[in-house]
Amino acid sequence: MAAMFSQNPVMNGPNYSFSDAPRTANGEFREHRFNPYSDNGGSTLAIAGADFTIVAGDTRSTSGYSINSRYTPKVFKIGGTTSSQDDATILLSVVGFAADGEALRDRLDAICKIYRYRHGKPMSVTACAKRLSTILYQKRFFPYYVHAILGGLDEEGKGAVFSYDPVGSYEREQCRAGGAAASLITPFLDNQVNFKNQYVPGSGTGHDLKEREVVPLVRRDAEILVKDAFDGAVERHIEVGDGLQMMTITKDGIEEVLLPLKRD
Amino acid sequence: MTSIGTGYDLSNSIFSPDGRNFQVEYAVKAVENGGTSIGIRCKDGVVLAVEKVIASKLWRPGANKRIATIDRHLGAVYSGMIPDGRHFVDRARDEARAWRDTWKSPIPTADLASRMGGYLQAYTLYSSVRPFGITAIVAGFDPSQPSPVDGEVGRGPSVGPGGVKEGLTHGGPGLYMIEPSGLYWGYYGAATGKGRQAAKAELEKLDLAGEGISLEQGVKEAARIIYVAHDDNKDKEFELEMSWISDVDGPTKGRHEEVPRAVREEAERLAKKALDDDDEEEGKKDDEKMEE
Amino acid sequence: MDHRPQAWGRPRDDVYGAYDASFMNPNGPNQATQSPIVTGTSVVAIKFSEGVVIAADNLASYGSLARFTDVKRLRTFADSTVIGFGGDVSDMQYLDRHLTSLAIDESYSAPSLDSDAGGPPKARLNAANLHKYLAKLLYARRSKFDPLWNHLLVAGLDDDDKPFLAAADLLGTTFSAPSLATGFGSMLAQPIMRRFAPDEEAAARLTREQAVDVVKQCMKVLFYRDARSLDSYSIAVVTKDGVDLKENEKLENQSWAFAERIRGYGTQTA
Numbered sequence: 001m002a003a004m005f006s007q008n009p010v011m012n013g014p015n016y017s018f019s020d021a022p023r024t025a026n027g028e029f030r031e032h033r034f035n036p037y038s039d040n041g042g043s044t045l046a047i048a049g050a051d052f053t054i055v056a057g058d059t060r061s062t063s064g065y066s067i068n069s070r071y072t073p074k075v076f077k078i079g080g081t082t083s084s085q086d087d088a089t090i091l092l093s094v095v096g097f098a099a100d101g102e103a104l105r106d107r108l109d110a111i112c113k114i115y116r117y118r119h120g121k122p123m124s125v126t127a128c129a130k131r132l133s134t135i136l137y138q139k140r141f142f143p144y145y146v147h148a149i150l151g152g153l154d155e156e157g158k159g160a161v162f163s164y165d166p167v168g169s170y171e172r173e174q175c176r177a178g179g180a181a182a183s184l185i186t187p188f189l190d191n192q193v194n195f196k197n198q199y200v201p202g203s204g205t206g207h208d209l210k211e212r213e214v215v216p217l218v219r220r221d222a223e224i225l226v227k228d229a230f231d232g233a234v235e236r237h238i239e240v241g242d243g244l245q246m247m248t249i250t251k252d253g254i255e256e257v258l259l260p261l262k263r264d
Numbered sequence: 265m266t267s268i269g270t271g272y273d274l275s276n277s278i279f280s281p282d283g284r285n286f287q288v289e290y291a292v293k294a295v296e297n298g299g300t301s302i303g304i305r306c307k308d309g310v311v312l313a314v315e316k317v318i319a320s321k322l323w324r325p326g327a328n329k330r331i332a333t334i335d336r337h338l339g340a341v342y343s344g345m346i347p348d349g350r351h352f353v354d355r356a357r358d359e360a361r362a363w364r365d366t367w368k369s370p371i372p373t374a375d376l377a378s379r380m381g382g383y384l385q386a387y388t389l390y391s392s393v394r395p396f397g398i399t400a401i402v403a404g405f406d407p408s409q410p411s412p413v414d415g416e417v418g419r420g421p422s423v424g425p426g427g428v429k430e431g432l433t434h435g436g437p438g439l440y441m442i443e444p445s446g447l448y449w450g451y452y453g454a455a456t457g458k459g460r461q462a463a464k465a466e467l468e469k470l471d472l473a474g475e476g477i478s479l480e481q482g483v484k485e486a487a488r489i490i491y492v493a494h495d496d497n498k499d500k501e502f503e504l505e506m507s508w509i510s511d512v513d514g515p516t517k518g519r520h521e522e523v524p525r526a527v528r529e530e531a532e533r534l535a536k537k538a539l540d541d542d543d544e545e546e547g548k549k550d551d552e553k554m555e556e
Numbered sequence: 557m558d559h560r561p562q563a564w565g566r567p568r569d570d571v572y573g574a575y576d577a578s579f580m581n582p583n584g585p586n587q588a589t590q591s592p593i594v595t596g597t598s599v600v601a602i603k604f605s606e607g608v609v610i611a612a613d614n615l616a617s618y619g620s621l622a623r624f625t626d627v628k629r630l631r632t633f634a635d636s637t638v639i640g641f642g643g644d645v646s647d648m649q650y651l652d653r654h655l656t657s658l659a660i661d662e663s664y665s666a667p668s669l670d671s672d673a674g675g676p677p678k679a680r681l682n683a684a685n686l687h688k689y690l691a692k693l694l695y696a697r698r699s700k701f702d703p704l705w706n707h708l709l710v711a712g713l714d715d716d717d718k719p720f721l722a723a724a725d726l727l728g729t730t731f732s733a734p735s736l737a738t739g740f741g742s743m744l745a746q747p748i749m750r751r752f753a754p755d756e757e758a759a760a761r762l763t764r765e766q767a768v769d770v771v772k773q774c775m776k777v778l779f780y781r782d783a784r785s786l787d788s789y790s791i792a793v794v795t796k797d798g799v800d801l802k803e804n805e806k807l808e809n810q811s812w813a814f815a816e817r818i819r820g821y822g823t824q825t826a
Contacts (some may be wrong), residue, residue, distance in 0.1 A: 033590045036698050038727055061731045066742050068723070069733040070755070099695050100726035142699070284708065333664050361657060368653065519663075 003052075037145045038063065040098040041239025043179035044074055045229055046091075046149045049192060050216040052250045055091040055151040055161075055181075056226045057235075058261060059243035061098060070242035070263060072098065073180075076105050077148075077247070077254060079112025079122055089122045089152060089256060091247050095179030096146035096166070104144045108132055113183045125152030129162040129170060130229030136168030144166050147178035159216070159249075174216075181233035188232065192225055193217065210218055219248065227259060234262045277391045285394055288388050291344075291444035294397035298343035299330075300459035300493045300503065303401040304486050305439040305452050305472060308478035309510035310403035311523075312341045313486035315459065315494055316503045331522070333509045335360035337370055338404040339507050339520035343457030344444075345397035352400055356380055373404030373438030377448050384489055385446025395444040399456040402442065406435030406510040407518055437509070458492025466492055479510055487531035488538050504532055592644035592705040594618050596629045597784045599640030599709045599743030600774045602749050603719045603734050603759040605769035607795035608711035610638050610721075611771045613779070615644045615786035622786065630790045632799050634659050637712035638792040639690075643726065643737040644705035651704065655686070661749070662823040683712025683720040683794075687730070694798075695728025703727070707738040712794050719759075734759035737774070740782040745774035764793060778806050780814075 018118030024129055041062035046055045057074035060067060077088035092108060111131060115123045123131070129150050136144055143166040150162040163176035175193045177185035190196040195212045203210035217225065226246055233240045244259040267273040273286030280286060299315040314330045331341045332353040340356060342349035359379045361377060363371035382404065387395045441454040453467035466489045477485065483506060490504055506528055512518040524529075564573050594616050601610035616624035629641045629648065632657050641648040662681055687710040697704050703726045714720040722732040734756050735749035752770050753759035762770075771791060779785050787810070792801040815821035 034698075034701060034703060036701065036703075036727065038729065040729065063729075063742075066746070068729075068742075069731040069736075071733070072731045097727075097729075099691075099698075099730070102697060102730070103728070336660055336663065361660075364657065365652070 014031050036142075037097050037199070039096065039098075039180075040068070040072075040181045042072075042074055042095050042134070043177065043181035043185065043230070043233055043237070043240045044093040044095045044149055044165070045175075045177045045185055045226055046093065046151045046161040047175040047189075047191075047222045047226065048151070048161040048173070048219065049219055049222055050159065051153070051157055052219050052222075052248055053091070053151040053153065053159035053161060054219075054222055054226055054248050055093050055149065055247060056230070056244060056246040057093050057095065057126055058230060058240050059258075060239065060241050062239045065119040065238070067242075073245050074101070075245050076109070078105070078109050079116060081113070081116060087122075090125055090128050090247070091151040091249055091254065093149045093151075093178070094146045100144040101146045101148075102196045104135065104148065106148060107135055111135075125132050125150065125160050125162070128152070129160075129172070132162070132164065133170045136164060136166065140167050147182070149176055149178055151247075153251065157251060177229070179240075184233050184236055188229055189225075193222075203227040215258075219250075223248070230261060267488065270535055275391045276387075276394055279388055285388055285445070287443045291395040291397045294398075295344035295399045295456060295459075296313060297443065298345075298398070298457045298460065300318050300455065300457040300463055300490060301330075301341045301343045301399075301401055302455040302463050302467070302486060302489055302493075303341070303403050303439045303441070303451070303453065304467070304470070304477075304482045305403075305437050306479045306482035307476040308437070308514055309405060309482065309508055309516070310339075310437045310439055311482040311486045311506060311508045312339055312401060312403050312480065313490050314341045314343075315490045316505050317499070318501045318503060325503065327364055329522075333520050334376065334402070334404075335364075335370055336519050337406070337509060338373065338376060338402065339509060340402045341507075342391075342398040342400040343460075344399060348396045349398045352380065352384075352396060352398060356402070359383075364506050370407075372406050372435070372468055373402065373440065374450070376404065377402050377438075377440035377442060377450070379458045381446050383446075384442055384444065388445055397444065399444065400442045401438045401454045401456065402438075403507075403509060403520070405511060405518060407480040408435050408511050427480045436511075455489075457492070458499070459490075459495070462525065463489050463493040478512065479508060482495070483508060483527060484531045484534055487528070488535040491532075491535040504528065506531070564691070565613060578811040591645075594623060595784070596627065596642050596643040596645055596648070597782055598737055598739040598745065599642045599707075599736065600737040600741045600745045600749070600771055601640060601709045601711050601780070602753055602762070602770055603721050603756075603768050604762035604764055605760055606719070606764065607713070607793060608721050609764070609767040609771045609791065609793050610640050610644070610709060610711040610718050611775055611789055611791040613775065613777050613786040613789040614638045615784070615788075617784045620784070622753055622784075624786050625786060628790055630801060631655075632792070632801060633686060633800060635680040636680070636794070637686050637710065638794050638799055639686070640709040640738075640802065642709075647704040647706050649811070651690070651706065651708075652694075658689075678741065682714060683710050684714040684722075686710055686712070687720070687722045687724060691724040691728055691730045694707055694724055694726060695718070698727050703738065710735050711792070713796065717796055727787055740785075741774065741778060744777055748774050748777065764795075768793065772808075773777075776810065779807055779810075780812075 001098060041060050042060055044057040055075050057180045059071045075091060075093045077085035078090040078092045080086060080088035092105055103177055103247055112123050123136035132150055145166055148164040152160055154160040161173050161176055163168050164170045175189050177189055195214050198212040200210040200212055230244050240263050242263050244261050246257050248255045267286040272280035276287040299317045304311045312331050316330050317515050331339055334340055334356045340353055359376060360371045360524040387393050424470060439454055440448050441451055441453050442448040448555045452472035455463035455467060470485060484505060487504060494502055507520060508523050508556045509520045510518060596616055597610040601608055612629040614626050616627040617624055630654055631639050676709045679684050692710060694704055705726050710722050712720050719769045721736055722730060723736050735751040751771055753762060775789050779787050787807040789805050790803045792799055808825040
């Protein structure tokens, strides 16, 4: 106990001690009690077609068992020329911690806008997808606590959906569900979009079974699928409901519809 | 110009043998060429007015404001070199903000004048700087009610020691004029710039120190005085710009604001009328003289 | 005797045990707010046809102690917006000062009261602007792990002069709805208000009187059931015509008859 004896030659004997870090009564380091994250519930879903992409999300915002608001959009247009986003070509949905989601959306939007001003053309979805991954990974050690899904049309005009984990790992997919009811919607999508466990009738039994050929959905079918997926999720998950915001991007632009969901 | 050729006017921070700082005196010359600014301290508020010389026909009417807001309850106007005035305003705003940060309450007019006086004075001390080429008029209204500290909790006891005393008022209107030397005084009526002599003569007639005048009357007088101080024959065209500050129960609710257009235009109408009447009277006198 | 300033006024180790002077150490971790100290409880607000009604009681609690009983938690900004503060009172005061200086800075360049024809539109801070600003500020502070411990409701008008009501909390989370309530109010008052304004259309049909009545009813229910609340409260109505703020309202027509049947509310013998 060197600290017990003063550097001050005038003093000898017991001293005043000065410890370094705040500790609890048990002598353990006291940790920050503030939790910078919360979960605002909700669910999102995106499906890519041959020449369109649908990005959808419910509009409920929750804190615990409380509903904050019945209309809080989770799907955003990205990279339009102005704040009205009339000429945007990319969609982003974010679900998880809403404040992080909006911060992420604002950053990606600003970057896409600057790209547009500098290059005189909108950013491609594939470029935007990579950029979003970088933004997320930049906060690898204090992540944006969101499940992001990016949608648009690729350079060939085909529907494109990119899905991300909170730290930027990403993948292009045919469809993806995110958020609270992701685990409820995903198997439905596996079956209805990717035709998993669907076989050609009469093709035999066991290993002889022939899988049904996977073809992109037509737009109308995909839209019905989205509505059905959410109607199902609403029944089984308390954090999902109120409204369904569905944005469809085609070569003609972005269409947005708001459909009612159960508000219970 | 006795100073010329003596060498004592070439540097700031050097006195002449008879105790003058010529650089400061030259700065005063810059002020004397600027558009007239005046301030009137009324019973229930303060008025600032300036003769804004229209230097270009390409200016949009009403644009390029000359009177500045320093803090909610403080305004300033100046005559002389406009960029120097702009810097004066910037500094005054910083002072007002710093005061609020420290004391959590608005800066009293007197304290702002003191700080700005000190600031200008510092520019007379060093050879590396020149004095400000402006004379500024600072107007303010310190709230008459005990002003709440920004964001305070509660209002304290309502009676007894430390409680609010019934009928006790504080603050009131304040008017200060700060010269290039850093010299500042409080005034009932202040004038500077090209037409200051005529304006001062008019201000002295107003009995501001005795009975005083109302804020509304002050606005009319201010407009008239700017018109009187302007020489139609010699000077360029001008625009009248006016601002005022009243107590919290007055027309500006304790804030420094531009005088509303309707009020200003009425004051200008009366000012022009007063000038015309004067001219007529002069005319009559001349006629009488002719008859003699 | 140790004359170093750090030791002034400190209890002696040999008598009282080692003194934890960690807070004086300049090299230690910075202490940010870990929890609120003096707090305000719920804020409630509801939109109606021409504006927004917002209310909060006048109490600042110190834990369970009703410490300050005339604290005004509704604050007016730019003569057109009311912000209701729940949570830490010192952070509320900080925000109040911060927004005041923001409003003063804004007034430097304020165009004339009646800008001449062809002039630029009036530049002013409306409720939507303030809400966006506050949300960004709160989010930035939570990202520094030094949060401003408040839950705010911002009431006023948006860019189109339509009623605007939105919330922002210490994490920077934002949301908007026809009626909003913070703290206990989100459980006790929000269901009452949603009966009258289930959606935007219903809120747009409410009259000013109806909205004020609903909010007063909510304040009463909150006083009945929230132990950290007070019967003296502030209520403000924000419309195009400005802010009508009353800071010393008292709850009217209380009836504690319901309490007789509830154990713990009053004196009970068995």
